Amino acid sequence: xxxxxxxxxxxxxxxxxxxxxxxxxxxxxxxxxxxxxxxxxxxxxxxxxxxxxxxxxxxxxxxxxxxxxxxxxxxxxxxxxxxxxxxxxxxxxxxxxxxxxxxxxxxxxxxxxxxxxxxxxxxxxxxxxxxxxxxxxxxxxxxxxxxxxxxxxxxxxxxxxxxxxxxxxxxxxxxxxxxxxxxxxxxxxxxxxxxxxxxxxxxxxxxxxxxxxxxxxxxxxxxxxxxxxxxxxxxxxxxxxxxxxxxxxxxxxxxxxxxxxxxxxxxx
Amino acid sequence: xxxxxxxxxxxxxxxxxxxxxxxxxxxxxxxxxxxxxxxxxxxxxxxxxxxxxxxxxxxxxxxxxxxxxxxxxxxxxxxxxxxxxxxxxxxxxxxxxxxxxxxxxxxxxxxxxxxxxxxxxxxxxxxxxxxxxxxxxxxxxxxxxxxxxxxxxxxxxxxxxxxxxxxxxxxxxxxxxxxxxxxxxxxxxxxxxxxxxxxxxxxxxxxxxxxxxxxxxxxxxxxxxxxxxxxxxxxxxxxxxxxxxxxxxxxxxxxxxxxxxxxxxx
Numbered sequence: 001x002x003x004x005x006x007x008x009x010x011x012x013x014x015x016x017x018x019x020x021x022x023x024x025x026x027x028x029x030x031x032x033x034x035x036x037x038x039x040x041x042x043x044x045x046x047x048x049x050x051x052x053x054x055x056x057x058x059x060x061x062x063x064x065x066x067x068x069x070x071x072x073x074x075x076x077x078x079x080x081x082x083x084x085x086x087x088x089x090x091x092x093x094x095x096x097x098x099x100x101x102x103x104x105x106x107x108x109x110x111x112x113x114x115x116x117x118x119x120x121x122x123x124x125x126x127x128x129x130x131x132x133x134x135x136x137x138x139x140x141x142x143x144x145x146x147x148x149x150x151x152x153x154x155x156x157x158x159x160x161x162x163x164x165x166x167x168x169x170x171x172x173x174x175x176x177x178x179x180x181x182x183x184x185x186x187x188x189x190x191x192x193x194x195x196x197x198x199x200x201x202x203x204x205x206x207x208x209x210x211x212x213x214x215x216x217x218x219x220x221x222x223x224x225x226x227x228x229x230x231x232x233x234x235x236x237x238x239x240x241x242x243x244x245x246x247x248x249x250x251x252x253x254x255x256x257x258x259x260x261x262x263x264x265x266x267x268x
Numbered sequence: 269x270x271x272x273x274x275x276x277x278x279x280x281x282x283x284x285x286x287x288x289x290x291x292x293x294x295x296x297x298x299x300x301x302x303x304x305x306x307x308x309x310x311x312x313x314x315x316x317x318x319x320x321x322x323x324x325x326x327x328x329x330x331x332x333x334x335x336x337x338x339x340x341x342x343x344x345x346x347x348x349x350x351x352x353x354x355x356x357x358x359x360x361x362x363x364x365x366x367x368x369x370x371x372x373x374x375x376x377x378x379x380x381x382x383x384x385x386x387x388x389x390x391x392x393x394x395x396x397x398x399x400x401x402x403x404x405x406x407x408x409x410x411x412x413x414x415x416x417x418x419x420x421x422x423x424x425x426x427x428x429x430x431x432x433x434x435x436x437x438x439x440x441x442x443x444x445x446x447x448x449x450x451x452x453x454x455x456x457x458x459x460x461x462x463x464x465x466x467x468x469x470x471x472x473x474x475x476x477x478x479x480x481x482x483x484x485x486x487x488x489x490x491x492x493x494x495x496x497x498x499x500x501x502x503x504x505x506x507x508x509x510x511x512x513x514x515x516x517x518x519x520x521x522x523x524x525x526x527x528x529x530x531x532x533x534x
Contacts, residue, residue, distance in 0.1 A: 013529055062529075065365045069526045091367045102358035104282055106289040111282070118278030119366040119373070121271060147289070167367070 001079075002040035003202040004047075004064060004171055009037045009073035011059055011226075033059040034226045036073065041204060041219075043170075046197050048213040048234070049206040050247055051223035057206035058097075060223070061173040064204065065095040077171055091121070094169030096160040096177055105149035109140055109159050112148055113166055120167040134162040137192045139185050153180040161189065165196075172196060174205045178212060190216050210240040210247065224251050275368055276376045283380045301338075301392050308334065309400045321459040324488045328403055331396040332484045333456035339389045340422050340476055341446050346381035347426030348439045355433075355534035364531060370522050371515055374430065378423045386415075393487075403488075410486035410493050417503035418479040424510035427518050435521045437533055446476075455480050475506035 011034040034056045041047045049057040062068040063075045066086045074081055080088040103112045113131045122130060135141045138158040143151070148159065157180045164172060174193075178186040193216050197203055207213060213220065214234065220243070222230040229250045234243070248255040287294060312327035319326050354360035364370060396402045425442070433439025453460070453467065454476040460468050471477050482499040485491040493500065525531045 062361075067361045067365055067526065067531060068529050069523070071527070087367070087369055090365055093365065095362070095365055097358070097362065102362045104286060104359070105357075106286045107282060111285060115278050115282050116362075116366065118275055119363070119368045121367045124274060163362070 001042070003043050003078055004041040004204065005074075005076045006037050006039050006060070006063075007074045007076075009034055009060075009063065009070045009075055011056075011063065011068065012071050032226055034063075034070075037223075037226070037228055038073075039221055039228065039231055041171075041202050043202055044197050044200040046193065046203045046205060046216050046218045047221055048217035048219065049204060049221050049223060050208075050213060050243075051229075052251060052253065054225070055223040056226040057223055058175055059226075061095065061175055061204060061206055064089075064171065065093050065173055066090055067095075092170045093173060094164035094167050094171070095173040095175070096157075096164040097175050101156060103148045103156070103159060106147060108145045108147055109135065109151075109155075109162075110144040112159065113162060116163050117166050122167055130166050130168070131162075134165045137165065137188075138162040139188060154182065154185070157181060158185065169201065171202045171204070174203065174207075176207055176209075177205065178207075178209065186212075210243045214238055214240040214243050220246075222247065222250055272372065272376070275372070276379060279376050279380045280383060283384065287384065297388070298391075301388065302395065304334070304338075305331070305392070305396055305400065322484065322489075324484070325403065327400060328396070328488050329484065330457065331393065331400075331402050332487055333454075333480050335389050335392045335396075336418070336480045336483045337451060337454055337456035337476065338392070339385050339418075340425065340479070341443070342385045342388065343378075343381055343422045344425045344429050344443055344446060346385060347378060348429045348433060348443060350377055350381065351430045351433045351439065352534055355437075355532050358532055361531050364522070364526070371519055374427060374515075374518060375423070378426050381426065382419055382422065405490040406487050407490045407492060410491055410496055411483070413493055413496075413500055414479065414482035414486050414503065417500065417507050418483070420507035420511055421475045421479065421503065424507070424514045427511075427514040431514065431517045431521045433534075434518075434525050434531070450474060450476055453477065475503065475510070478502045478506070 010032070013031045013033055015029050015031070037056070037060065039047075049060060051057050059068065063070055063082065064077060066082050066089055069083055074083070076082065077089045078092050080092070082089050104115065107115065110131060113134070114127060117127050117131065132141070135144050138161050140155065140158050140162060143155060148156070151159065157177065161174070161177055164174070178189055181189065190212065193203060193205075197216075197218070205212070205217065217234045219233050220230065221228065230246075244255070244258075248258075308330040309327055312325070312330060315326055317325070321329050351360070354363060363373060366373075368376075393404075397404055425446070429439040429442045431439075432442055451457070453463070453471040453474055455471065460471040460477060463471060478499050482496060482503060485496050485499065522531075525533075
C-alpha cells in the first residue's frame with residue numbers, strides 16, 4: 001500500500017499588499033507553487049525530489065507535514081487526509097527542515113530533544129535511550145550537553161535530523177539534509193537513511209546533490225515550476241553524472257559546471 | 269491525562285531552564301518591580317492618609333491594583349513573546365508538526381507563562397507587605413476564586429494576542445491597548461468611580477476591572493465568597509464567554525496560516 005499519496009494537488013501562495021499601501025507600489029498577486037501534482041511513495045522507499053529553486057520541493061514536503069494545506073486535490077499519509085485528519089498525519093511524520101534555527105537556544109541539544117520527544121508522545125521510559133541513539137546517529141553525542149546557541153550551522157542541521165528521527169516516524173521528510181554537513185557526517189547520514197528505509201520507513205528527500213540522490217535514492221521525482229517533469233526509478237548502478245545529465249536534459253537548464261570542468265581538463 | 273501532564277512538565281522545564289539561563293533579564297525584572305513598589309509607596313505618602321479609596325489605605329490599594337494589572341500585562345506579553353520567538357526562530361512550524369494538538373500546546377504554554385508571573389505577583393505582594401508594611405486581611409478562599417477566574421481571563425487575553433499575531437503579525441497591538449488604554453480604566457491606580465460616567469460604563473465592560481476589584485476585596489478586606497458573588501459572577505461570565513471564543517479564533521487562525529503558508533511570518 002502507498003504510504004504517501006498526492007492526488008492532483010495544487011498549492012497557490014497569494015500575496016496581499018500591505019494594509020496601508022499609500023504609494024500603491026506594492027501589488028497583490030499569486031505564485032502557483034504546485035500544479036496538479038500527483039505521485040505516491042510506498043513503505044521503505046527513498047523518494048528523491050529534485051528540481052531547481054522554486055520548483056515546489058519544499059512545498060511538497062510541507063504539505064505532507066501539514067505545515068501547509070492544499071488548495072485543491074488531496075494529500076494523504078498512511079490513509080489519513082491532511083485536511084481532515086491532521087492530528088493523525090502528524091503522528092506518522094517527522095520533518096527536518098532546511099532552515100535549522102528552530103530550536104530553543106538556551107537549552108542543550110539533549111534538552112531540546114527531550115522537549116520535542118515529549119510533545120511527540122515518545123514514551124517516557126524509551127525517551128533517554130532513543131535520544132542517545134539519535135545523538136549517536138547524527139554524531140552529536142559529544143555535544144549533547146552544549147547549549148544549542150553555541151552550535152554551528154552543520155550542528156544545527158544534524159540536530160534537526162535527530163529531532164525528526166527521535167519519534168521514529170513512518171514517513172521521514174528531509175529538506176536538503178546534508179547541505180552544511182562535512183564529508184564524513186554526510187556519509188554516515190546516508191548509511192543511516194538507507195538503514196531506516198530497510199526498516200520500512202518511507203523517506204522523501206529534497207536535494208540538489210546528485211551524489212546524494214544516486215547514493216540513497218530508489219526513485220526520482222523531478223519538479224520544475226510546480227510541475228512534475230519525471231517520475232522514474234534510479235538504477236542500482238546509476239552514477240551521479242548520469243543523474244546530472246538526466247536532470248539538465250529534462251529541465252533544459254544549462255550545465256555551466258560541466259563546461260567549466262571540460263575546459264579545465266578535469267573531465268574528458 | 270498522563271500524556272498532557274508529561275507535556276506540561278516538558279514545557280515548564282523548558283521555560284524554567286531558559287529563565288534561569290537568562291539571569292540578567294531576571295535580575296532587571298526584579299529590580300524594576302522593587303523600584304515600582306518604592307515609587308508607589310512614596311506616591312501614597314505624598315497624597316497623605318486622608319485618601320482611602322474603598323475604605324482602604326492608598327498604598328495597599330495601589331499594591332494590589334498594580335500587582336494584578338501587571339500580572340495581566342506580563343502574562344499577555346509572555347504569551348505573545350513565546351509566539352513571536354517561535355515565528356522568528358522557526359520553531360512555530362516545527363511545533364505545529366508535533367503530535368500535540370495546537371490548542372493543547374497553547375493552553376499548556378499558557379500555564380507555564382502563568383506559573384512564572386504568578387510567582388512574580390506573589391513576590392511583588394510579599395515585598396509590599398514585608399518592606400513597606402502594607403496591611404493585608406486576606407480571605408484565602410475568595411483569593412483563590414478570584415485568582416482562578418482571573419487566570420482563565422488572562423489565558424483568553426494571551427490567546428487573543430497570539431491569534432492577532434498569527435493572523436496579522438501585530439499581536440503587540442493588544443498589548444499596547446492593555447498598557448495604554450486599559451490601565452486607567454481598570455481601576456488599578458484609582459477608583460473607577462472618579463471617572464466620568466461614560467468612561468465608568470466602559471470600565472465595567474472590561475474583565476480586568478473585576479479582577480482588580482475582586483482581588484482587593486479578597487486580599488485587603490477579607491470578604492467572603494458569598495459577599496463577593498456579583499464580582500465573582502462577572503468574572504465567571506467573562507471567562508465562560510472569552511475562553512471558548514478565543515480558542516476557536518486561534519484554531520481558525522492556525523488553519524488559515526497553514527493554508528496561506530504564513531505560520532512563520534512575523
